[in-house]
Structure formats: C-alpha cells, structure tokens
Amino acid sequence: MKKERRKLAAIWIVLSALTPLVLLGAFLFGSSGLSLPDLLGLLNGTAKKSVEVIFFSLRLPRALICFVSGGALAVCGGVLQGMFRNPMADSYVIGVSSGAALGATAAMVFSAELAFLGFLSVQICAFLGAAAAVYTVYRLSSVRGRISLFTFLLSGIAVSTLASALVYCLMFLFRDQMVHIVMWTMGSFSSASWEKAILTIPPVLLGVVICLFYSRDLNILLQGDETARHLGVDPYRARRILIPLTSMIAALVVSVSGIIGFVGLIVPHILRLMIGPDHRKLLPLSFLAGGIFLLLCDTLARTLVSGQEIPIGVITAILGVPFFLYLLRRGRKSVG
Numbered sequence: 001m002k003k004e005r006r007k008l009a010a011i012w013i014v015l016s017a018l019t020p021l022v023l024l025g026a027f028l029f030g031s032s033g034l035s036l037p038d039l040l041g042l043l044n045g046t047a048k049k050s051v052e053v054i055f056f057s058l059r060l061p062r063a064l065i066c067f068v069s070g071g072a073l074a075v076c077g078g079v080l081q082g083m084f085r086n087p088m089a090d091s092y093v094i095g096v097s098s099g100a101a102l103g104a105t106a107a108m109v110f111s112a113e114l115a116f117l118g119f120l121s122v123q124i125c126a127f128l129g130a131a132a133a134v135y136t137v138y139r140l141s142s143v144r145g146r147i148s149l150f151t152f153l154l155s156g157i158a159v160s161t162l163a164s165a166l167v168y169c170l171m172f173l174f175r176d177q178m179v180h181i182v183m184w185t186m187g188s189f190s191s192a193s194w195e196k197a198i199l200t201i202p203p204v205l206l207g208v209v210i211c212l213f214y215s216r217d218l219n220i221l222l223q224g225d226e227t228a229r230h231l232g233v234d235p236y237r238a239r240r241i242l243i244p245l246t247s248m249i250a251a252l253v254v255s256v257s258g259i260i261g262f263v264g265l266i267v268p269h270i271l272r273l274m275i276g277p278d279h280r281k282l283l284p285l286s287f288l289a290g291g292i293f294l295l296l297c298d299t300l301a302r303t304l305v306s307g308q309e310i311p312i313g314v315i316t317a318i319l320g321v322p323f324f325l326y327l328l329r330r331g332r333k334s335v336g
Contacts, residue, residue: 008275015288019067022295026063027055029303034059062192065200066298067291069189069253070263072204074290076246077264078272078283079211082218083242084153087272090264091250094156094243095133097261098163100254103129105167105181109174122184123196123255130251133159138243152243186311187258189298196256207249208287214242215279222277260313262320263290270323293319 028034034054041047042055077090092098107125137159141152167185171178217238220228225235250264267290268282275281297315304310 004275008281011271011275011285015285015292018292019288022292022299023063023067026066026295026299027059029299030059057194058192061194061197062189062298063295065192065197065256066189067295068201068204069257069260069291070267070294071287071291072208072249072253073260073264073294074267074286075208075211075283076250078268078279078286079214079218079242079246080264081268081272082277082279082282083221083239085222087269088265089153091246092259092261092264093153093160094247095137095159095163096130096247096250097254097259098160098167099133100126100130100251101167101185101259102133102163103127104184104255104258105170105177108177108180108184109170123199127251127255129163130254131248133163134244134247134251183311184258185313187260187313187316188301188309188311189257190309192256200252200256204249204252207245207252210245211242211249212283214238215283218242218279219277258311258313260294260316262316263294266320266323267293 024039027039034051039055041051047055073091080089080091080093081087083089103125104122106129107122137152137155140155140159167181171181217228217233220231220233221235221238223231228235254260268286271282271285271289275285294312294316297319298312301310301312301315304315
C-alpha cells in the first residue's frame with residue numbers, strides 16, 4: 001500500500017513538473033522565435049510590441065486550447081474504457097471523428113451556402129456532424145431506454161464507415177477542396193484563436209469536471225451491471241449520461257482541432273497499467289498527461305520541419321503507435 005502511494009505521488013510530481021516545462025517549450029519554440037528574456041519582458045512590461053502580439057495572439061491561445069483538448073480527450077477515453085470495460089475503447093469508436101469530418105467537409109465544399117455561419121463555419125459544422133453521428137449511434141443502440149454496449153459499438157462502426165464514405169465521395173466530386181479536407185482530417189491547431197478558446201475551453205472543462213464526479217460510479221461499473229445495481233448504481237442511467245457527455249466533449253475538441261487520434265486511447269491505458277483502474281486517480285492524472293502529450297506533439301509539429309507545420313495527427317500516431325504496442329506486449333507478458 002505504501003509503495004502504491006509513493007508511486008502515485010511520484011506520478012503527480014512528475015506530471016505537475018512537466019506541465020509548466022511543456023507550456024514553456026510551446027511558448028518559446030516556433031517559426032516566430034521567442035527567447036526567455038522576451039517572456040520575462042512580458043512579465044515586467046518591457047517586451048516589444050511584436051513579442052506581445054506573438055505571445056498573446058498566437059502562442060497563448062494555441063497552447064491553452066491544445067492542453068485542454070489533450071486532457072479532455074484522455075479523460076473521455078478513460079471514461080469510455082471503464083464504462084465498456086475495454087481498454088481499446090475511445091470516443092472515436094462511436095462515430096465522433098467521422099461525423100465531425102463529414103460536417104467539416106460539407107462546410108468546406110459548400111462554403112458559399114454556409115457563409116451566414118461566419119469564419120467558424122467549419123467548426124460549427126464539424127460539431128453538428130459529430131453530434132448527429134453520436135445521436136444516430138445512440139438511437140440505434142437504445143432499446144426502451146437501455147443501451148446495449150455490443151450494439152452501441154457495432155452502430156458506431158457502421159455510422160463511422162458511412163460518414164467516411166460520404167467524405168470520400170465529396171472529396172471525389174470537389175477535388176479542388178481535397179487538400180484542405182485532407183489537412184483537416186489529419187488535425188492541426190494552426191487556426192487557434194481567442195474566439196475559439198472562449199467558445200471551447202469553458203464547456204469542455206465543465207464536461208471534464210462532471211466526468212470526474214462519476215469516478216465512483218465508474219469504479220463500481222467495472223464489477224459488472226448486476227453488481228453495480230446491488231451497490232446502488234444504475235448502469236443504464238450512468239451510460240445515458242456519460243456517453244452523450246463524453247461524445248459532446250470530444251465533438252467540441254474535434255471541431256477546433258480536426259481529427260487527432262491515440263490521445264484518448266493511449267494515455268489512460270498507460271496510466272491504468274501504472275496505477276490501476278481506480279478512476280478517482282486515473283481521470284485527473286489522464287487530464288494532466290493528455291494535455292502534456294498533445295502539447296508536446298503540437299510543439300514538435302511546429303518545429304521539426306523548418307518553415308512548415310506537420311499535421312499533429314501524424315505526430316501523435318508516430319509517437320503513440322510504437323509506445324502503445326510496447327506497453328501492450330509488456331502487459332501481455334506480465335499477465336502470462
């Protein structure tokens with residue numbers, strides 16, 4: 001018990017120390033270079049006007065959106081993995097990413113018709129597409145107010161496949177927009193702004209806090225539906241709340257960042273291997289670790305190639321897949 005507490009405390013200390021360091025790296029590195037004296041000048045009011053513009057208009061809103069998005073995706077993944085009792089589950093399995101991609105693609109293709117939505121037309125349509133996909137999956141898998149987990153996952157796969165097919169169809173019909181569509185589907189925070197931060201961060205954080213309040217219920221759901229009912233937790237009611245909640249959180253994130261994979265899958269899975277399945281510990285740590293991971297990936301995306309920005313989805317896949325396979329193999333060996 002003491003060993004577990006020491007391990008938990010060490011993880012908290014490491015993640016708490018890494019957070020300001022990764023944020024500092026996000027502020028310092030980029031195509032428009034800032035130095036440590038420049039940041040100190042912002043604190044004492046002696047910074048140049050150009051430094052203030054770069055920091056407050058570009059770096060700060062982008063770093064905040066990126067960190068909160070990574071943390072939120074990791075929390076959503078942790079919730080769904082616990083609820084489905086499946087470490088391979090995350091929010092994209094249930095159609096969020098494909099629905100958002102279809103909405104964003106429609107906004108790019110029919111930009112003239114959607115001009116009334118303003119400069120946020122892609123984000124609004126991406127959110128509406130994700131919400132519509134999740135609602136369709138929910139309705140298909142709901143029978144008399146109860147959700148079959150098996151049917152829910154199958155419905156998510158079916159809806160995702162249909163939405164992806166429609167995206168490819170629009171790309172084929174409107175080839176002049178293909179580059180923009182492909183770049184959006186690979187994810188990027190290059191269009192981050194204070195307007196998007198204000199519209200996205202508060203509801204996302206509120207959703208994350210609500211998820212944290214369900215940590216005890218998630219722990220009980222790990223014992224199975226029958227045991228959960230005996231312990232006073234209605235599994236169907238919990239799912240009716242948590243599935244739409246995590247879906248809407250993920251939809252908000254995807255609407256401003258594009259499709260970013262592996263954060264919601266790998267981060268909670270790694271932490272679960274390290275500290276166990278207790279969601280009271282897992283979800284807060286997942287938020288910190290997810291934010292750090294995605295912010296680090298975004299910094300790499302901006303700096304690896306001089307003068308160009310690599311889509312962040314490429315970075316998360318390159319870093320995430322080998323590490324995930326290593327941990328999966330290690331976990332199998334420990335079980336065996």
